[in-house]
Amino acid sequence: MADWKKRVKENTVGEFFVDSTCIDCDTCRQLAPQTFEDSGEHSYVQTQPQSPEEVRSALRALVACPTGSIGTQGPNGAAQILPDFPMSMEEGIFYCGFNSPKSFGGNSYCIQHPEGNWLVDSPKFLPYLVKRFGEMGGLRYIFLTHRDDVAEAQKYADQFQAQRIIHEQDQDAQPGAEIILRGMGLQELVPGFQIIPTPGHTEGHCVLLYKNQFLFSGDHLWWRRKRKQLGASSSVAWYSWRKQTESMARLLNYDFEWVLPGHGERKKLPKDEMKKELSELVGRMRSSLEPG
Ligand SMILES: [Fe+2]
Numbered sequence: 001m002a003d004w005k006k007r008v009k010e011n012t013v014g015e016f017f018v019d020s021t022c023i024d025c026d027t028c029r030q031l032a033p034q035t036f037e038d039s040g041e042h043s044y045v046q047t048q049p050q051s052p053e054e055v056r057s058a059l060r061a062l063v064a065c066p067t068g069s070i071g072t073q074g075p076n077g078a079a080q081i082l083p084d085f086p087m088s089m090e091e092g093i094f095y096c097g098f099n100s101p102k103s104f105g106g107n108s109y110c111i112q113h114p115e116g117n118w119l120v121d122s123p124k125f126l127p128y129l130v131k132r133f134g135e136m137g138g139l140r141y142i143f144l145t146h147r148d149d150v151a152e153a154q155k156y157a158d159q160f161q162a163q164r165i166i167h168e169q170d171q172d173a174q175p176g177a178e179i180i181l182r183g184m185g186l187q188e189l190v191p192g193f194q195i196i197p198t199p200g201h202t203e204g205h206c207v208l209l210y211k212n213q214f215l216f217s218g219d220h221l222w223w224r225r226k227r228k229q230l231g232a233s234s235s236v237a238w239y240s241w242r243k244q245t246e247s248m249a250r251l252l253n254y255d256f257e258w259v260l261p262g263h264g265e266r267k268k269l270p271k272d273e274m275k276k277e278l279s280e281l282v283g284r285m286r287s288s289l290e291p292g
Contacts, residue, residue, distance in 0.1 A: 002068060003021075004019075004071060008044050010037075010045075016035065017045055018071075019070075020069075023101065023105060025066060026264065028043050030266065031057055035048070035057065035058045059081045060081055060084055063084075063097060086110050086136075093112075094109060094111075094112070095260075096110055096129065097123065100124045103121065106219075106263055107121070107266075111193075111210060112136055116141065117137050117138060117139050117140055118143055118208075119162070120143050121144060121151065125155040134160075141179075141189070141193075142163070143165045144173075145207065145219070145220075145262060147166075147170035148173075148262075149219070150174045164178055165177065165189070165195070167180070167181040170205070181195060181206060185197075192211050193208060193210055194209040194254075195207075198220045200232075200244020201236060202239050203243075205219070205220055207251070212255050214257070214260060215256040219261065219263055221251070221259055225265045229277060230278055232248060234288060241288070245285040245289060249282045
């Protein structure tokens with residue numbers, strides 16, 4: 001519950017506010033970019049939401065915030081917003097919401113599939129989400145992109161007898177995982193679900209390409225909202241920026257329309273435009289590796 005007494009000074013005066021417990025994870029700015037802005041250290045309310053749609057988006061951000069850092073001065077009806085989550089992105093593809101502070105507010109996703117649903121990384125473990133996942137058909141696989149974003153995966157695995165998937169190089173973050181990926185080859189455990197190792201951000205980082213359309217990209221790749229281009233960052237390449245550059249170049253062998261990251265903006269583009277964006281990113285990354 002956000003605390004009005006701890007509100008950050010940048011907030012525009014009005015109903016909504018952000019308090020000083022914010023970890024600057026970007027979740028609210030993804031959900032309500034017209035309301036929330038980044039100070040460089042935390043989010044704040046730049047413009048109070050006006051229209052019913054803007055208020056709803058701001059309330060979604062309030063609900064999804066991993067640290068409960070968004071509040072309102074009066075009653076807000078946020079409980080009525082819960083059914084917005086998991087939020088449909090496209091047919092069968094959902095953003096879970098309820099980002100976990102254990103993954104620094106990483107996004108998680110659910111793929112609904114007749115042969116068993118997939119969870120990609122983990123949201124908070126909440127009775128509401130357990131109920132909703134149950135109504136959606138349960139969870140069969142939990143794909144963990146990398147060590148940072150496992151959050152509550154074990155609890156969801158126990159709840160649904162789901163199989164957790166993680167690469168051996170990041171396995172120590174989820175030692176009980178049922179399926180361990182090894183090596184650098186593509187693996188297709190279920191037709192249509194291609195797992196591609198992408199070392200760089202971490203040594204065991206992998207992405208999931210679903211139906212040659214949806215790339216669940218973890219912390220390997222995201223859309224930069226302000227620059228309006230695909231991005232990755234050497235400042236968070238915990239393992240190797242050079243390896244991440246090589247991994248990024250290998251993704252040019254695949255087609256996809258959607259980038260659905262752990263951190264950063266989600267983006268959909270026609271496949272040829274996405275490939276052009278990816279090619280330009282690889283060019284920028286390679287340039288950054290050149291001496292001088
Ligand atoms: Fe990460």
